[in-house]
Amino acid sequence: MSPRLPFRLGLTGSIGMGKSTTAQIFRDLGVPVHDADAAVHALYGAEGVAPVAAAFPGVVVDRRVDRALLGARVFGDDAAMKRLEAIVHPLVRAREKAFLDQAAAAGEPIAVLDIPLLYETGAQGRVDAVLVVTAPEAVQRARVMARPGMSEKTFAAILGRQMPDAEKRRRADFVLDTSLGLDPARAAMAELLQQLRARRGADAEQGDGDA
Ligand SMILES: CC(C)(COP(=O)(O)OP(=O)(O)OC[C@H]1O[C@@H](n2cnc3c(N)ncnc32)[C@H](O)[C@@H]1O)[C@@H](O)C(=O)NCCC(=O)NCCS
Numbered sequence: 001m002s003p004r005l006p007f008r009l010g011l012t013g014s015i016g017m018g019k020s021t022t023a024q025i026f027r028d029l030g031v032p033v034h035d036a037d038a039a040v041h042a043l044y045g046a047e048g049v050a051p052v053a054a055a056f057p058g059v060v061v062d063r064r065v066d067r068a069l070l071g072a073r074v075f076g077d078d079a080a081m082k083r084l085e086a087i088v089h090p091l092v093r094a095r096e097k098a099f100l101d102q103a104a105a106a107g108e109p110i111a112v113l114d115i116p117l118l119y120e121t122g123a124q125g126r127v128d129a130v131l132v133v134t135a136p137e138a139v140q141r142a143r144v145m146a147r148p149g150m151s152e153k154t155f156a157a158i159l160g161r162q163m164p165d166a167e168k169r170r171r172a173d174f175v176l177d178t179s180l181g182l183d184p185a186r187a188a189m190a191e192l193l194q195q196l197r198a199r200r201g202a203d204a205e206q207g208d209g210d211a
């Protein structure tokens with residue numbers, strides 16, 4: 001019998017809303033996290049190099065996909081971004097599956113899947129619940145525009161490819177406002193984990209094995 005999969009908590013939110021920070025909070029609380037953006041970056045030095053080089057000639061430098069060169073080709077060009085996503089998303093899913101198998105083998109009760117485009121790519125079917133991180137629009141804008149190399153145009157192009165924040169919040173099982181500070185976020189996530197563990201314990205008692 002294969003080991004029971006952990007409870008899969010999907011973590012999502014629009015650009016600058018606090019996904020990475022919240023993912024780190026979960027890691028600090030001892031929960032394994034799979035980061036889809038990091039998986040994309042990793043596969044650009046591995047299995048993604050050949051297919052991306054074939055589709056986007058000139059973006060591979062020193063046997064790695066150069067993300068700045070690739071970003072300049074795809075942000076703002078919908079057709080090009082779609083071609084890139086068709087290559088990258090299946091490779092990310094394969095890494096995600098390997099991560100979950102490993103977490104199951106380790107007996108982890110909960111695992112977090114940090115998926116920026118969770119709703120946009122229909123990934124809600126692969127998780128047991130979704131946590132959406134959010135912040136007021138002005139806070140989001142200030143955070144994103146403070147990043148080196150960010151322009152209004154790139155910000156707008158990225159936002160245009162993401163589901164509006166209000167719609168994400170409407171669909172979410174859980175919502176975290178990251179504009180309230182780090183300590184409140186840590187406390188809220190510790191409490192959420194406690195809730196999820198209790199729920200999982202109750203399921204196990206009812207013999208709800210692999211649900
Ligand atoms: C274009 C790339 C090379 C730019 O890399 P770079 O390091 O400059 O930016 P980074 O990956 O950190 O992304 C910046 C922001 O844009 C968002 N974003 C990235 N790709 C997309 C996309 N296809 N649609 C909407 N938002 C996106 C990210 O979630 C993040 O919020 C890279 O984003 C990429 O390969 N994107 C396509 C793969 C993809 O869909 N990734 C999203 C998660 S699986």
Ligand SMILES: Nc1ncnc2c1ncn2[C@@H]1O[C@H](COP(=O)(O)OP(=O)(O)OP(=O)(O)O)[C@@H](O)[C@H]1O
Pocket residue numbers: 013014015016017018019020021022037116143177178179180181182183185
């Ligand atoms: N709970 C919080 N309290 C205070 N500041 C926060 C909190 N969460 C995030 N921030 C701040 O907001 C900024 C953006 O957060 P983060 O990098 O986690 O966003 P993100 O959603 O991962 O962004 P991207 O989609 O671009 O990867 C960071 O400067 C971070 O310090």
